[in-house]
Amino acid sequence: MNSHLVFALLSVLLLAPSISALPHFFPNVSSIPPSLVPNISAGAWQRFEKFRGCRAGENKDGLSRLKQYFNHFGYMKGITGANFTDDFDDALEAALKTYQTNFNLNATGELDEPTLKQLVRPRCGVADVVNGSSTMNSGKAASVHLHTVSHYTFFPGTPRWSSSKSDLTYAFVPENQLSDEVKTVFSHAFERWSEVTTLTFTETSSFISADIKIGFYTGDHGDGEAFDGVLGTLAHAFSPPSGQLHLDGDENWVINGGIIAPTVPSAVDLESVAVHEIGHLLGLGHSSIEDAIMFPTITSGSRKVELTSDDVQGVQSLYGSNPNYNGTTSVTVQERDTNGAYFVGPLLWGRGLALALGLVLLVL
Numbered sequence: 001m002n003s004h005l006v007f008a009l010l011s012v013l014l015l016a017p018s019i020s021a022l023p024h025f026f027p028n029v030s031s032i033p034p035s036l037v038p039n040i041s042a043g044a045w046q047r048f049e050k051f052r053g054c055r056a057g058e059n060k061d062g063l064s065r066l067k068q069y070f071n072h073f074g075y076m077k078g079i080t081g082a083n084f085t086d087d088f089d090d091a092l093e094a095a096l097k098t099y100q101t102n103f104n105l106n107a108t109g110e111l112d113e114p115t116l117k118q119l120v121r122p123r124c125g126v127a128d129v130v131n132g133s134s135t136m137n138s139g140k141a142a143s144v145h146l147h148t149v150s151h152y153t154f155f156p157g158t159p160r161w162s163s164s165k166s167d168l169t170y171a172f173v174p175e176n177q178l179s180d181e182v183k184t185v186f187s188h189a190f191e192r193w194s195e196v197t198t199l200t201f202t203e204t205s206s207f208i209s210a211d212i213k214i215g216f217y218t219g220d221h222g223d224g225e226a227f228d229g230v231l232g233t234l235a236h237a238f239s240p241p242s243g244q245l246h247l248d249g250d251e252n253w254v255i256n257g258g259i260i261a262p263t264v265p266s267a268v269d270l271e272s273v274a275v276h277e278i279g280h281l282l283g284l285g286h287s288s289i290e291d292a293i294m295f296p297t298i299t300s301g302s303r304k305v306e307l308t309s310d311d312v313q314g315v316q317s318l319y320g321s322n323p324n325y326n327g328t329t330s331v332t333v334q335e336r337d338t339n340g341a342y343f344v345g346p347l348l349w350g351r352g353l354a355l356a357l358g359l360v361l362l363v364l
């Protein structure tokens with residue numbers, strides 16, 4: 001049997017149970033029916049707010065969940081087990097300090113207000129810290145001007161698409177039945193990266209043979225990085241050459257490209273998330289520059305789709321510059337406001353590799 005076909009069948013078997021066949025899309029915020037606007041104060045991470053002021057040496061009921069959160073995003077160094085206690089121990093304090101540095105907060109090691117505010121924001125599922133070392137170039141911000149120093153990062157080993165693969169194809173999971181309007185959002189997101197590099201992106205109807213496979217899923221969908229309903233983690237993507245881009249089918253995705261009203265904090269701008277996740281598909285990790293597309297979070301109630309110089313330098317160091325790129329992207333207006341929450345992403349490359357190797361072994 002053709003190995004591609006075997007791979008496809010295995011993929012279908014693994015992923016089919018949780019494909020979100022009918023993800024929610026709305027042209028704008030006002031079109032979201034009230035019944036679909038959840039009470040986000042009951043969000044998965046809001047419970048962390050009760051830890052306000054908590055510090056080393058204390059014991060608080062439920063603190064183990066915060067350790068799991070930090071573990072998911074790579075901050076609990078050298079700890080792989082799930083036997084976390086509710087003690088605010090040295091490991092948690094160390095994780096917290098690294099997190100605070102990555103997000104340009106004072107590294108107090110305490111659960112102060114600014115830190116809690118950041119912790120509960122919805123985010124990309126890709127880890128900030130890989131193999132125990134921060135991938136966000138933390139620390140530079142303290143001594144230099146943010147705007148003059150590059151904080152772009154790569155995945156360990158700097159994986160990238162090979163130079164013979166400069167025209168990448170992409171396809172959507174057929175079961176999602178995405179409209180042309182939704183597909184156009186992704187097309188625009190890809191253009192932002194092709195505009196500055198030698199890469200091109202072409203949609204193909206062949207999901208099996210596409211280099212990049214895009215799909216909306218809910219809950220556990222077979223890669224060990226379960227989605228969590230509205231907000232929380234919004235999407236995640238694997239490093240090259242995986243090409244897997246997954247989005248949470250439970251989000252209220254807005255596709256009109258307009259500014260999202262902060263009155264509906266659960267609304268998420270699809271293109272903003274797509275541009276960020278494509279950065280991961282190309283090999284970029286998270287950046288500690290807040291304005292960069294590759295910062296792990298995005299302010300909800302806003303739109304953030306324009307590459308910054310940090311993003312451009314990062315991707316160009318992998319693939320070179322588009323000869324037509326003159327130093328500025330075509331989009332010059334960045335629409336954002338100061339209200340609302342954020343998005344961010346998981347540590348997928350390692351598990352993705354393991355999954356891929358498993359499939360190869362099965363095929364053999």
Ligand SMILES: [Zn+2]
Nearest residue numbers: 221223225246
């Ligand atoms: Zn996934």
Ligand SMILES: [Zn+2]
Nearest residue numbers: 124126344345
């Ligand atoms: Zn991310």
